[in-house]
Amino acid sequence: MANAPILQVADLTKHYGDTRAVDGISFAVPSACVFTILGPNGAGKTTTLEILEGIRQPDSGKLILFGEPMTRVDRNAKQRMGVLLQEGGFEPQLRVHEVIHLFASFFDHHLPVDDVLKMVALEEKARAQVRTLSGGQRQRMAVGVALVNDPDVVFLDEPTTGLDPQARRNMWDIVTTLRERGKTIILTTHYMEEAEALSDTVCVMDHGKIIAEGSPRTLTGRLGEETLIEFRMDAIENDDLVHLRTFCQAVHVDGLHVTLETSDLPQTMGELLTWSKQGAVPFHDLHVRQPNLEDVFLALTGRTLRE
Amino acid sequence: MKDIFAIARTHVVTALRERVTLFWFLIFPLFLLTLLSLIFGSVTDNEDVQFVISLIAYPQSAADLPFSASAAIEEAFTEMATPDASGRAPLFVLHVPSDGQDLEAFLDAEVTELRRGRRAAVLVLPEDFDRQAMTALSDASSAVAGARLYMSSTNVASETASSIIDQVFAELDRNLLSRMGRFDESQAVRDVTEWVGQAESEVAYIDFALPAIVLMGFFTSGLFGVPGAILFNRDLKVLRRYWVTPLSVSRYLAGFGLGHLSLCALQFVLIVLVGTYGFGASIRFSSPTAIATLILAVVTFMAFGFLITSLVRTANAGMATANILNMPMMFLSGMFFPVANLPAFMKVVILANPVTYLLESLRQSVGAQEGTMMPSPWTYVVPLLWIAFSTLVATRRLRWDVER
Numbered sequence: 001m002a003n004a005p006i007l008q009v010a011d012l013t014k015h016y017g018d019t020r021a022v023d024g025i026s027f028a029v030p031s032a033c034v035f036t037i038l039g040p041n042g043a044g045k046t047t048t049l050e051i052l053e054g055i056r057q058p059d060s061g062k063l064i065l066f067g068e069p070m071t072r073v074d075r076n077a078k079q080r081m082g083v084l085l086q087e088g089g090f091e092p093q094l095r096v097h098e099v100i101h102l103f104a105s106f107f108d109h110h111l112p113v114d115d116v117l118k119m120v121a122l123e124e125k126a127r128a129q130v131r132t133l134s135g136g137q138r139q140r141m142a143v144g145v146a147l148v149n150d151p152d153v154v155f156l157d158e159p160t161t162g163l164d165p166q167a168r169r170n171m172w173d174i175v176t177t178l179r180e181r182g183k184t185i186i187l188t189t190h191y192m193e194e195a196e197a198l199s200d201t202v203c204v205m206d207h208g209k210i211i212a213e214g215s216p217r218t219l220t221g222r223l224g225e226e227t228l229i230e231f232r233m234d235a236i237e238n239d240d241l242v243h244l245r246t247f248c249q250a251v252h253v254d255g256l257h258v259t260l261e262t263s264d265l266p267q268t269m270g271e272l273l274t275w276s277k278q279g280a281v282p283f284h285d286l287h288v289r290q291p292n293l294e295d296v297f298l299a300l301t302g303r304t305l306r307e
Numbered sequence: 308m309k310d311i312f313a314i315a316r317t318h319v320v321t322a323l324r325e326r327v328t329l330f331w332f333l334i335f336p337l338f339l340l341t342l343l344s345l346i347f348g349s350v351t352d353n354e355d356v357q358f359v360i361s362l363i364a365y366p367q368s369a370a371d372l373p374f375s376a377s378a379a380i381e382e383a384f385t386e387m388a389t390p391d392a393s394g395r396a397p398l399f400v401l402h403v404p405s406d407g408q409d410l411e412a413f414l415d416a417e418v419t420e421l422r423r424g425r426r427a428a429v430l431v432l433p434e435d436f437d438r439q440a441m442t443a444l445s446d447a448s449s450a451v452a453g454a455r456l457y458m459s460s461t462n463v464a465s466e467t468a469s470s471i472i473d474q475v476f477a478e479l480d481r482n483l484l485s486r487m488g489r490f491d492e493s494q495a496v497r498d499v500t501e502w503v504g505q506a507e508s509e510v511a512y513i514d515f516a517l518p519a520i521v522l523m524g525f526f527t528s529g530l531f532g533v534p535g536a537i538l539f540n541r542d543l544k545v546l547r548r549y550w551v552t553p554l555s556v557s558r559y560l561a562g563f564g565l566g567h568l569s570l571c572a573l574q575f576v577l578i579v580l581v582g583t584y585g586f587g588a589s590i591r592f593s594s595p596t597a598i599a600t601l602i603l604a605v606v607t608f609m610a611f612g613f614l615i616t617s618l619v620r621t622a623n624a625g626m627a628t629a630n631i632l633n634m635p636m637m638f639l640s641g642m643f644f645p646v647a648n649l650p651a652f653m654k655v656v657i658l659a660n661p662v663t664y665l666l667e668s669l670r671q672s673v674g675a676q677e678g679t680m681m682p683s684p685w686t687y688v689v690p691l692l693w694i695a696f697s698t699l700v701a702t703r704r705l706r707w708d709v710e711r
Contacts, residue, residue, distance in 0.1 A: 089545045093325055094320065102317050106553055108553075
């Protein structure tokens with residue numbers, strides 16, 4: 001991942017009235033990687049991406065794309081970009097191959113329509129009208145539109161929002177394939193598992209600012225080597241919490257849901273089971289996991305990504 | 308150019324696959340053509356125009372006069388109610404009382420029919436009409452002979468019939484004065500009527516209406532179809548997808564315009580085919596002037612559509628704006644009635660309205676109208692100015708999406 005940056009931004013800001021949607025952010029994206037902007041709704045992810053796509057003009061800041069400084073993304077840069085918008089429609093009366101053909105005509109160089117359809121597994125739906133497609137098929141077609149010019153950089157804004165699990169997996173496969181073909185992918189998501197599964201670098205945003213940046217492993221590693229033990233109780237008394245703290249590093253309570261942080265899993269597990277058996281304290285849904293990006297966001301903001 | 312052709316093709320394909328668009332583009336103009344031809348085609352044919360009138364001549368009190376004015380009038384109206392040798396329908400259908408019928412009762416019944424709109428006029432020649440007429444003709448200072456004419460103020464046909472009856476009386480008056488030697492025909496001041504326009508060959512209504520229907524089709528397609536298609540696509544975020552590609556607004560408008568021109572060509576062919584083979588239109592749009600005017604009309608109205616599109620935020624607002632412009636532009640253009648006698652302030656609108664020029668130019672070029680309100684260059688200058696202004700505003704102001 002030591003490639004030269006294909007995109008760099010410095011001190012980028014964007015206001016909507018009194019609201020600072022993007023508040024002086026800076027980052028660099030190396031080529032041939034998946035760079036993910038992660039954050040809750042309203043964090044400023046889409047506004048950031050729209051500035052990079054040329055839809056919005058930043059109030060201030062520097063933008064260097066393909067090695068060229070620019071105040072707004074120009075026509076030449078767009079020839080090398082592919083964009084999947086979060087909000088974007090297609091004419092419902094058009095057929096799938098007609099849509100791909102239409103967008104192909106906008107670029108100086110483009111892939112054959114059949115190749116694009118194959119890339120997004122829509123060969124059998126080539127003659128179907130857009131209005132007859134399922135949500136997942138429509139999203140794959142939108143990805144096809146984004147890839148029609150064989151772009152160097154692909155922007156995917158919330159590519160799996162609203163999709164069923166199978167369609168989401170299909171989209172992940174497409175992203176993985178693109179990365180393997182050496183494309184640079186910049187995606188936004190508020191799904192922690194998506195960011196973890198796909199990203200080389202994750203940039204965590206909240207309230208228009210970048211609050212953390214690094215690989216998923218690096219970010220979760222900042223939380224330490226602790227393992228998390230999670231379970232649910234029927235009722236929680238103060239005495240219970242006092243006792244739990246005696247055999248782990250930290251206890252987090254969310255309603256009846258309890259999370260223990262421990263650096264010695266066998267010992268903590270043994271103590272927990274003994275306490276449960278001797279004190280007749282029932283607990284349910286017991287499971288053990290490593291910290292993830294959700295925990296990183298929680299640790300940084302005190303909130304979950306879905307709040 | 309491939310992007311422009313692709314946009315054009317997309318516009319045509321989506322329009323032809325959309326039932327609502329198909330209706331407004333193709334079905335509605337044909338429906339209007341059929342409707343107008345059926346309604347007005349028969350009414351305005353001269354040979355079919357007839358006025359139903361009643362003539363009630365009371366028995367005259369004076370039988371010793373050299374001639375009877377009432378008899379002359381009865382004779383004149385009877386003649387005008389008789390078909391001529393060619394079988395052409397007479398101007399009047401004449402109702403007269405039968406022999407021995409109570410004249411007062413007949414008069415009451417006929418006036419009632421007049422009120423119901425079944426008679427255009429009721430003419431009554433009273434008992435002393437001949438004597439009064441003779442007195443009036445002998446002595447210019449005496450009272451005018453009193454025939455009574457009943458007419459309905461709410462009936463246009465009644466007004467027309469009464470003015471024709473006035474002319475008949477004026478003609479009779481002159482004849483009677485001539486017979487009495489008090490009118491020298493050779494020294495009379497005459498007006499010379501000179502027919503202009505279609506004096507030599509009558510224009511059938513379909514030939515008069517067809518250019519207007521063609522133009523109205525272009526007009527509604529441009530004013531409603533263009534903002535509708537673009538703004539609905541913007542509302543659906545379709546245009547937003549174009550935003551992130553190298554496609555520019557001006558090239559998009561060029562492609563859309565090319566597609567619109569193709570659809571209007573299809574619309575034109577259908578209207579003319581139905582007009583020609585369905586309703587017997589004889590005019591041809593094949594002259595270079597007619598073709599130039601047709602293309603100019605499509606582009607002008609499309610440019611108006613672009614202008615509306617660039618000034619509003621939503622499709623609903625676009626339709627409302629088109630509706631506001633629709634009525635004055637269509638009606639203050641001479642599309643459906645002459646505008647020469649309208650008040651001065653309306654003439655300002657008429658002179659700025661490109662429809663006025665395009666309609667007149669089209670009617671002239673296909674021989675459906677002669678003479679013109681405007682000098683020839685303005686026929687093209689005014690629409691071209693509108694095209695330049697609208698296109699300039701649209702290319703500068705049209706946005707792929709409405710900013711937050």
